[in-house]
Amino acid sequence: MDYESASTTMPGGPTIYDIARRAGVGIATVSRVMNGSSRVTAATRDAVKRAMDDLGFRPNRAARRLAARGPNRPRVAALMPFFSGSFYVAVSRPLAQALAAADIDLVLHDVKSRDDKNRILDRIVAERSCEALALCSMGIGAERQEQFARLGVPMVSVDYPLAGVASITVDNADGMRQALDHLRGSGARRIGFISGLPHALAFREREATFTALAGADAPLTRAESMTREDGRAAAVRLLELSPGLDAIVCANDLFALGALEELRARGVDVPGRMQVIGFDDQPLMDFIGLSTVRQPMHALGEWAAARLGEALAGARLGDEASRRLPVAFVARATTRPAITSSSTTRAAAGGQPIARRRRAAKESA
Amino acid sequence: MDYESASTTMPGGPTIYDIARRAGVGIATVSRVMNGSSRVTAATRDAVKRAMDDLGFRPNRAARRLAARGPNRPRVAALMPFFSGSFYVAVSRPLAQALAAADIDLVLHDVKSRDDKNRILDRIVAERSCEALALCSMGIGAERQEQFARLGVPMVSVDYPLAGVASITVDNADGMRQALDHLRGSGARRIGFISGLPHALAFREREATFTALAGADAPLTRAESMTREDGRAAAVRLLELSPGLDAIVCANDLFALGALEELRARGVDVPGRMQVIGFDDQPLMDFIGLSTVRQPMHALGEWAAARLGEALAGARLGDEASRRLPVAFVARATTRPAITSSSTTRAAAGGQPIARRRRAAKESA
DNA sequence: CTGTTAGCGCATTCAA
DNA sequence: TTGAATGCGCTAACAG
Numbered sequence: 001m002d003y004e005s006a007s008t009t010m011p012g013g014p015t016i017y018d019i020a021r022r023a024g025v026g027i028a029t030v031s032r033v034m035n036g037s038s039r040v041t042a043a044t045r046d047a048v049k050r051a052m053d054d055l056g057f058r059p060n061r062a063a064r065r066l067a068a069r070g071p072n073r074p075r076v077a078a079l080m081p082f083f084s085g086s087f088y089v090a091v092s093r094p095l096a097q098a099l100a101a102a103d104i105d106l107v108l109h110d111v112k113s114r115d116d117k118n119r120i121l122d123r124i125v126a127e128r129s130c131e132a133l134a135l136c137s138m139g140i141g142a143e144r145q146e147q148f149a150r151l152g153v154p155m156v157s158v159d160y161p162l163a164g165v166a167s168i169t170v171d172n173a174d175g176m177r178q179a180l181d182h183l184r185g186s187g188a189r190r191i192g193f194i195s196g197l198p199h200a201l202a203f204r205e206r207e208a209t210f211t212a213l214a215g216a217d218a219p220l221t222r223a224e225s226m227t228r229e230d231g232r233a234a235a236v237r238l239l240e241l242s243p244g245l246d247a248i249v250c251a252n253d254l255f256a257l258g259a260l261e262e263l264r265a266r267g268v269d270v271p272g273r274m275q276v277i278g279f280d281d282q283p284l285m286d287f288i289g290l291s292t293v294r295q296p297m298h299a300l301g302e303w304a305a306a307r308l309g310e311a312l313a314g315a316r317l318g319d320e321a322s323r324r325l326p327v328a329f330v331a332r333a334t335t336r337p338a339i340t341s342s343s344t345t346r347a348a349a350g351g352q353p354i355a356r357r358r359r360a361a362k363e364s365a
Numbered sequence: 366m367d368y369e370s371a372s373t374t375m376p377g378g379p380t381i382y383d384i385a386r387r388a389g390v391g392i393a394t395v396s397r398v399m400n401g402s403s404r405v406t407a408a409t410r411d412a413v414k415r416a417m418d419d420l421g422f423r424p425n426r427a428a429r430r431l432a433a434r435g436p437n438r439p440r441v442a443a444l445m446p447f448f449s450g451s452f453y454v455a456v457s458r459p460l461a462q463a464l465a466a467a468d469i470d471l472v473l474h475d476v477k478s479r480d481d482k483n484r485i486l487d488r489i490v491a492e493r494s495c496e497a498l499a500l501c502s503m504g505i506g507a508e509r510q511e512q513f514a515r516l517g518v519p520m521v522s523v524d525y526p527l528a529g530v531a532s533i534t535v536d537n538a539d540g541m542r543q544a545l546d547h548l549r550g551s552g553a554r555r556i557g558f559i560s561g562l563p564h565a566l567a568f569r570e571r572e573a574t575f576t577a578l579a580g581a582d583a584p585l586t587r588a589e590s591m592t593r594e595d596g597r598a599a600a601v602r603l604l605e606l607s608p609g610l611d612a613i614v615c616a617n618d619l620f621a622l623g624a625l626e627e628l629r630a631r632g633v634d635v636p637g638r639m640q641v642i643g644f645d646d647q648p649l650m651d652f653i654g655l656s657t658v659r660q661p662m663h664a665l666g667e668w669a670a671a672r673l674g675e676a677l678a679g680a681r682l683g684d685e686a687s688r689r690l691p692v693a694f695v696a697r698a699t700t701r702p703a704i705t706s707s708s709t710t711r712a713a714a715g716g717q718p719i720a721r722r723r724r725a726a727k728e729s730a
Numbered sequence: 731c732t733g734t735t736a737g738c739g740c741a742t743t744c745a746a
Numbered sequence: 747t748t749g750a751a752t753g754c755g756c757t758a759a760c761a762g
Binding site: 731732733734735736737738739740741742743744745746 | 747748749750751752753754755756757758759760761762
Binding site: 015016017027028030031034035059060062063064065066067068069 | 754755756757758
């Protein structure tokens with residue numbers, strides 16, 4: 001019946017002119033059936049619809065909006081790696097809400113790789129599909145920056161410092177310092193670190209500080225991805241690597257939970273024999289009782305939304321607007337209280353112990 | 366210097382014609398500086414830029430795209446209540462990823478109220494800002510449905526059955542039945558229920574089944590919002606309401622965690638003296654060891670994305686495509702094993718006990 | 731009920 | 747380097 005010839009002969013797809021011709025009507029009629037006007041005979045409507053089906057007609061949004069004189073709400077595109085679940089939740093939600101309050105649309109893009117990122121950015125440039133850009137946890141080349149600058153598309157960077165771009169980051173080095181301070185204050189002698197894949201800057205920063213403070217020979221391993229299971233596998237390696245360990249710091253709360261599972265399975269007393277510290281303080285960590293380094297993730301999203309709103313309102317965004325937020329170690333049930341008075345924060349409440357789980361070692365995978 | 370007179374005198378904002386006139390150049394030149402062409406004198410470029418600043422020029426996206434002959438990627442708008450965090454994460458992520466894989470943009474809209482919903486839908490209609498719609502956990506009037514049908518905007522409904530609309534829901538009644546079955550099988554005599562605000566259909570369904578099965582006089586209270594704190598407050602009320610309680614079922618995992626906190630604070634043995642069951646099985650519930658009713662949230666997002674993709678590809682979506690997914694009770698550490706052989710699922714692994722926490726009652730708020 | 735006509739705001743030849 | 751003219755695909759009067 002239909003050979004899809006339309007799409008091959010008509011670059012950009014068929015238009016209402018094509019439909020009108022094929023259905024033997026005027027373009028206005030085509031427009032009418034598109035918009036569901038009641039002022040059309042059932043017969044002609046069907047004819048038009050058939051023509052549209054036959055030709056695989058897809059109305060052009062831009063043209064519709066232009067002709068309909070609709071207001072054009074600004075749209076910001078946010079690129080972020082969804083896999084890092086906590087970040088996705090914690091940042092995208094406030095971002096979406098704050099932007100919505102400012103009547104700005106948000107389009108989320110999952111970025112799985114560098115190629116992915118470039119593909120998405122290329123498309124954005126080609127289609128000019130957004131008026132502003134939010135980059136999360138990722139870098140961007142200088143030419144790219146220039147490209148968007150030329151197009152007048154302002155951008156902010158979340159969780160990644162970028163020269164010339166307004167960015168919001170957290171003080172990863174200080175967070176790691178606080179964690180190690182607490183651990184030493186509470187008697188830890190040999191501290192290991194479960195890091196993450198180095199393509200994430202936050203992980204690199206945390207790892208670098210750990211190495212600087214704990215020594216280049218301090219036990220360290222990297223989780224292979226972002227899941228709890230990876231954290232657990234890493235813990236297994238770490239424990240094997242360094243049997244004398246009495247504390248584990250993780251680049252991420254999930255890794256810490258994975259480590260906790262392994263320790264639990266081995267019947268290791270936490271925090272008695274082994275202390276564990278995470279990083280991020282994602283939701284539910286207070287319930288679980290994980291000692292961790294709290295990162296104001298909510299503030300990241302809000303800051304980004306605020307800057308984007310300003311930029312869209314005409315303000316110029318430079319990296320002088322950049323901020324580096326403080327983080328705070330939160331002592332809960334997976335660490336012992338510090339003996340020496342340190343400068344770390346003591347959780348006010350909610351720090352319930354994860355409990356002394358008496359479980360026989362079983363799955364020493 | 367500038368009185369913003371432009372915006373008041375020119376409906377829809379200034380155009381390149383206005384800029385061109387004010388800068389004393391042609392529209393082509395304005396276009397060139399907009400797009401960062403190098404073939405423009407610095408002087409004229411500055412003049413144009415100043416004119417743009419003075420008039421508060423905002424290029425019209427639709428026009429740019431139309432003129433640039435850019436391809437127009439379909440866009441789906443998803444409306445969902447962000448406050449129900451677990452749902453947001455669990456559904457929006459797979460939705461976003463699956464749509465991205467199909468080269469479809471996703472615009473998320475937070476819906477806080479019925480007014481909010483209508484406002485957003487009105488805008489979508491007015492601006493024709495999407496080619497397809499995904500409604501999550503919310504109803505929609507018949508006229509609305511018709512309106513979108515006329516515009517040729519297909520829609521799917523997630524977590525809410527809607528006549529005439531392809532929807533994906535879960536079997537809340539059966540989930541509640543399974544939970545109560547298990548509880549009875551494990552010796553519970555008096556079961557209470559912490560429900561949620563009745564404007565959420567899922568809560569209403571769970572509550573209705575509870576009432577039908579446990580009796581109209583069974584202890585029941587409703588959390589006032591969606592947080593753990595609300596759950597805890599509800600638990601306090603429930604405990605007061607019915608001192609003889611030996612099991613609590615919750616409409617939501619968060620409520621269950623809140624209840625657990627309260628019980629923990631009171632030093633009540635769980636699951637010895639009191640069993641607790643949640644609903645949803647959101648992330649980390651396995652780690653925490655909460656017995657709950659697992660809902661395949663991931664599948665909801667994927668189903669929605671798949672249907673949307675089909676619809677965008679030309680298929681027609683009717684409610685004959687609708688599905689109601691099964692749910693399964695997952696026994697973990699907050700319930701005792703069933704004595705009678707019931708048909709409930711026994712968690713294969715990962716069901717670590719939440720532990721017998723020996724903690725003195727302290728915060729009997 | 732239907733066709734004709736004129737823009738919508740911008741990018742882009744083509745001349746100048 | 748710059749400007750005038752043309753068209754992108756569609757909607758919305760305005761006629762018929």
